[in-house]
Amino acid sequence: METLKGALIGCGFFAQNHMHAWAAIDGAEIVALCDRDPDSLKNTAKAFDVDATYGDVAEMIAAERLDFVDIATTVTSHRPLVELAAAAGLNIICQKPFAENLDDARAMVKSAQQANRILMVHENFRWQSAVRAAISAIQKGEIGTPFFGRVSFRSAYDVYANQPYLATDDRFIIQDLGIHILDISRAIFGNATSISALINRINPKIKGEDVATMLLNHENGATSVVDCSYSTKRQPETFPETLLEIDGDRGSLRLEAGYKLIVHKDGTDQVFDVSPPLLPWVERPWHNIQESVQIIQQHFVECLRSGTNPETSGDDNLNTLALVEAAYLSAQENRTVKLDEL
Numbered sequence: 493m494e495t496l497k498g499a500l501i502g503c504g505f506f507a508q509n510h511m512h513a514w515a516a517i518d519g520a521e522i523v524a525l526c527d528r529d530p531d532s533l534k535n536t537a538k539a540f541d542v543d544a545t546y547g548d549v550a551e552m553i554a555a556e557r558l559d560f561v562d563i564a565t566t567v568t569s570h571r572p573l574v575e576l577a578a579a580a581g582l583n584i585i586c587q588k589p590f591a592e593n594l595d596d597a598r599a600m601v602k603s604a605q606q607a608n609r610i611l612m613v614h615e616n617f618r619w620q621s622a623v624r625a626a627i628s629a630i631q632k633g634e635i636g637t638p639f640f641g642r643v644s645f646r647s648a649y650d651v652y653a654n655q656p657y658l659a660t661d662d663r664f665i666i667q668d669l670g671i672h673i674l675d676i677s678r679a680i681f682g683n684a685t686s687i688s689a690l691i692n693r694i695n696p697k698i699k700g701e702d703v704a705t706m707l708l709n710h711e712n713g714a715t716s717v718v719d720c721s722y723s724t725k726r727q728p729e730t731f732p733e734t735l736l737e738i739d740g741d742r743g744s745l746r747l748e749a750g751y752k753l754i755v756h757k758d759g760t761d762q763v764f765d766v767s768p769p770l771l772p773w774v775e776r777p778w779h780n781i782q783e784s785v786q787i788i789q790q791h792f793v794e795c796l797r798s799g800t801n802p803e804t805s806g807d808d809n810l811n812t813l814a815l816v817e818a819a820y821l822s823a824q825e826n827r828t829v830k831l832d833e834l
């Protein structure tokens with residue numbers, strides 16, 4: 493089978509993880525890089541030994557024979573880049589947040605559908621092996637039918653050092669991080685019908701909210717609480733772990749700090765170490781996220797090969813993005829927002 497040829501668009505902070513992961517994945521290779529910033533372009537080309545470099549995406553797409561593009565830019569550029577790539581007949585994997593708003597996201601999904609190409613969102617947290625182990629235990633029925641969950645991410649890790657835009661954007665934690673945690677809640681309980689959100693800014697040096705507490709009602713009748721904070725100073729500092737407490741009608745499950753999975757059923761606890769493997773290129777504490785980058789990109793390649801829709805497709809991600817929009821609306825108007833309002 494021929495190796496799929498891809499191009500990376502955006503060679504910034506997080507794209508370095510994409511490149512390490514592509515190098516470790518069978519069946520696909522990155523043959524070209526694009527970035528408007530010459531230094532990022534040059535450094536990434538050197539680090540990963542890629543000869544073809546471009547400062548303009550349209551120029552790159554015209555010059556290269558590609559099967560897919562991997563969009564690792566920040567959100568404002570996602571819609572034009574996705575539409576350009578789809579119009580050129582390319583498959584696409586695009587970083588989160590997928591779009592700035594739902595209208596853009598719907599148009600992006602449509603552009604890929606019209607081109608009959610695969611569009612996947614790099615929504616990687618549900619692909620973290622520890623989270624996956626919990627989802628898999630729930631899907632196997634280990635705790636019966638889940639009826640309540642707390643999906644929680646609380647940390648004081650300095651995310652602004654690597655991603656300075658997080659301190660200056662109007663929106664912060666729900667759009668940047670909560671999006672992943674809401675997506676995990678969807679992966680466990682399915683789509684939601686309504687959400688109520690409270691937000692707060694504790695860190696005076698940033699513009700957006702750094703604390704969000706969200707209450708979701710799911711289509712299947714389950715309730716979940718999704719809570720996120722980047723102002724929680726604690727030991728152990730759990731960045732970037734998502735912690736879970738899920739109650740089912742036959743038992744309960746907890747994913748605790750240190751990647752400890754506890755499944756309680758028939759009156760006893762079973763305890764599992766679900767620590768992510770330390771891949772050769774990863775660095776603590778990011779290894780959890782970095783491993784999931786490799787897993788999600790591998791899933792993208794498998795979907796391209798088999799022609800199947802990815803689990804975290806553009807279409808699927810509309811539901812996660814709708815939760816983000818609804819959470820901001822709820823916080824702004826101090827009311828419960830029904831998802832069918834959007």
Ligand code: NAD
Nearest residue numbers: 502503504505506527528529532564565566567569587588
């Ligand atoms: P960054 O600013 O470090 O890098 C973005 C790069 O894209 C920059 O080098 C910029 O010059 C380039 N760029 C922007 N528009 C372009 C265009 N039109 N053409 C060519 N190049 C362009 O940003 P980052 O921190 O690496 O974040 C990138 C994305 O990754 C964001 O959407 C962020 O939310 C996401 N991210 C995801 C995770 C995750 O776990 N999934 C973690 C961190 C960041």
Ligand code: 89Y
Nearest residue numbers: 651655668669672732781
């Ligand atoms: O951008 C964010 C993400 O997607 O995962 C963690 C992060 O890097 C900071 O919140």
